[in-house]
Amino acid sequence: MKRMSIEQLLGINKFAVDDDEAHIILKKDICAACMDKPCTFACPAGLYTEKDGEISFDYAGCLECGTCRTVCPKEGAISWQYPRGGFGINFRYG
């Protein structure tokens, strides 16, 4: 089976993206001081990426697992909640 990029994989999923409210918000100044940036390895949707030491994040493809919130070593860097009711990932199989 052909290897797929995470963009392709997320493209198969069904999301109802909440354009008005981000459910996960980063404090990038705290991230700047984070050495290992484990979120970039651990997020199963690959939503955390690092470029030139700066973190960028997109909440749109979030699978709502909660891994980032758990692995983040810096208190206060991630403000995490579930998307508003009805929004976010819609698993059709699960």
Next chain:
Amino acid sequence: MEEEKFATIIVGAGPAGSTAAYLLAKEGLDVLLIEKGATPGSKNMFGGRMYSHALHKIIPNFWEEAPVERPVVKETITMMNGSRSVSMDFQEVKWGTPPYHSLTLLRADFDAWLAAKAEEAGAMVACGIRVDDLIRENGRVVGIQAGEDRMLADVVIAADGVNSLIAQKAGLGKKFSPKQVATGIKQVIQLSEETISQRFQLSGNQGAAQLFVGDCTKGMHGGGFLYTNKSSISLGLVVTAGALQHSQYKIIDLMEDFKENPHIAPLIEGGEIVEHSAHLVPEAGLNMMPQLFGDGILVAGDAAGFVLNLGYIVRGVDFAIASGEAAAKAVLAARANNNFSRQGLSTYQQLLKESFVMKELVAYRQAPQFMANPRMFTSYPQLVTGLMGKMFTVDGGPPVRLLGKVFSQIKQSKIGLTQLAVDGLKGARLL
């Protein structure tokens, strides 16, 4: 706005919440089951099979109407190391007939069905609503807040899953550490029913379950899983968040590597990926259990850490169902005494103690620590696959008897004979 008052409000329409709602509604109580997903099940995923006993007790022969996939009749444990793998198969044909021992499921369908059963029994099911907070009066939980809406109840049941924000808001649960949970990543791969039955040597609608340990997680604490559904395969990996915290590998790459692994690729060849999902598993059992009840509130299912992972068996859904049942019974007992305080709800603890939920979690209390032993994910898969490789390789070289092969392999594995004996004994004692 006039505030509505219910006998019980249940947060989360997973197996725990829907079971509690079903049982309370059947007793004629005014029950509200609130789910943030657009439909029940739309936020839920798991590896793939449910052990039937707990639900069979509540809804006898549920499989006749529930959307289930295949009854599992074949279990395989596979150790992998590079080009080598060693598998152990177990088959029980009887499990393919009622009462099915375990059934593979897809949660979007199954959870929606179970919530519909609660609705049928008279519960009010409100989807697309995220509960944001609890309402308290004199320190007692008396309802929930969702956006602008406030709803009151004698009791709130937090059945909101592993990231239980509600149990935390109630002050019953603490934030867990990365060592206490694992990230599960899964893809559903569509294949025809016949292809699946042929590939896994299954007859009719029978199903297979397979667990993988070894280099699929690059030695990190965790493993792979595969479950056959009717016309799809659930394939995925589980890795402790603690290991991911210090990993050099991205979990999304591990998943793509896993599908390319020569021991997996032929099983899914020709399939089409139809979903990519992820979820946390509470792995630490009793060690991460919150307080199970407070004034006006109970905690059930994953929110309470009720998952048992023995490495060769992963169970959470039957625990969720049984704890939902215990929660419902505790609410009924509290109603009989008209006492919804902490003390009035304490029957919950007693009911759990008497059920398999606590009995098994207590019995296997030390399994999580044992399973965290890194040798499980590196040295042992190497040892076993290496040994089998030696046994079955014929290359015209000088003859070495089996015992010699075993010793040279153990030496190579650097585990040490004493360590091997200790691990073996420990495993036999704890698992």
